[in-house]
Amino acid sequence: MSADQFVQYFISGLTMGSIYAIVGLGFTIIYAVTRIINFAQGEFVMLGGMLSFYLIKSAGIPLAPALILSVLITVVIGAIMYLLAIRTARHASVVSLIIITIGAAVFFRGIAGEIFPWGVDIVRPPYFTGSQSIAFLGAYVHPQAFWIIGTTVVVMILLHLFLTYTMVGKALKACAISPVSASMVGINPRTMALIAFTLAAALGGISGVVMAPLTLMSYSSGFMLGLKGFVAASIGGFKSPVATVIGGFTLGIVESLAVGIDWGPFTSAYKDVIAMTVLLLILLIRSGRLAEEERMS
Template structure:
């Protein structure tokens, strides 16, 4: 591996890691507030990308309103999903609710397949496709958008959670739902806000990555899995930890291709995410069980 190649692996890994981080953030927010793992998270990434294509290309809107509208529609759908699928099953255990999210994911994917067909599409690049040279490596301008969006979103999310009333209420629910309820925080309203924010984060990820990664009705499955691993590495606790988790995963995957460990060729690249996931689940199983008893 030459120095140039090393930088290239890092840059490519950082781009992929940012994608995983954007998907993972939604998992973290919902889990922290409601203890539900939302397996429909990847579908909101898909919705963001597909909607941006429909609005920007098929409907011919200007790019900026098309992107904003895509995120807005997906956010509304996140809220609707919570109201229709999750809130109506209020007495159900967390496990049942998680299964409900899987059902919602299949439902959304099925509708998307009917609506948009099975072909993949590419929304327009934000700022061209001429790659930029950087320390001997190359980076696509859209990749800079992806990395930049991840940074901005993480900072905004941090500010929101730390300095606004609603954000603090969300945080309170995350720390102790019972105590939050005792001081008069409406847990249901907070759950609704968490689902809407998660859908928005997913859709933001979707619109910014789709020009580079291409999108189709079924991209949510794989992206959801990677985002879930990113959130697991971060412990489902803070947005920053999730972002670090995503970027670590992206860079490890990328470097694994470059390192050539004997028989471990790039065929095993995706296995890394699963191995990391298993390790985390084994290491954390004690703590997760403790949390389960607590809540």
């Protein structure tokens, strides 16, 4: 592996890692506040990407408003999902709520395959700023990749500031640490859960519109995107936005370098196996501390 190639692999890993990270952020927020693993998170991403294509191509709306509108629609869908499906199941255990999110995921996928005029085909919304790749430290980078990495970092910082410095953010954090004590000081956990779902849907929508030009999108893309985002969130420990993004970057770079090392099992054929093994090792190494945390909560 030459130095140029290393840079190329690294940047490629960062791009993929950003995608995983921004999807993972949605998982983290919902999990922290409600302890629900939201299986519909990947579908939010899919909806964001598909809606942006629909609005630009079929409805003819210019790029920037179309992107914002796609995210807004996804947010509304996320909020409706929470109000109709999660909130109404008041007495359900967390595992039942998780099954509800699985049901919602299947439902969204089915709807997406039905309502869009291109049905089940793959689509690609236009690139934000052209497709001429940029030479960067000896590597070539697609302009859209900069958008993806940039969006992830900006979203991470904004989210961090939101959680640290705003009243609502602090309330979310309090709810994540202990719902019982949070409600004692007057924070309504159900309002917080609604905010968490809305935020997660927004994150899903944003990641969808930003990545779709590069990764392409079809009605069935959601599950696998969600799976990778979930892994990123778990490497980060479902804690802070920063930890999740680091988790995503780790996953992306491991996958990318596994292709580059090209020795023994470290080839493209086994890159997912390697990534999952790294995840297992990280979890097992941290298992002592993780068990402690679980007990605390």
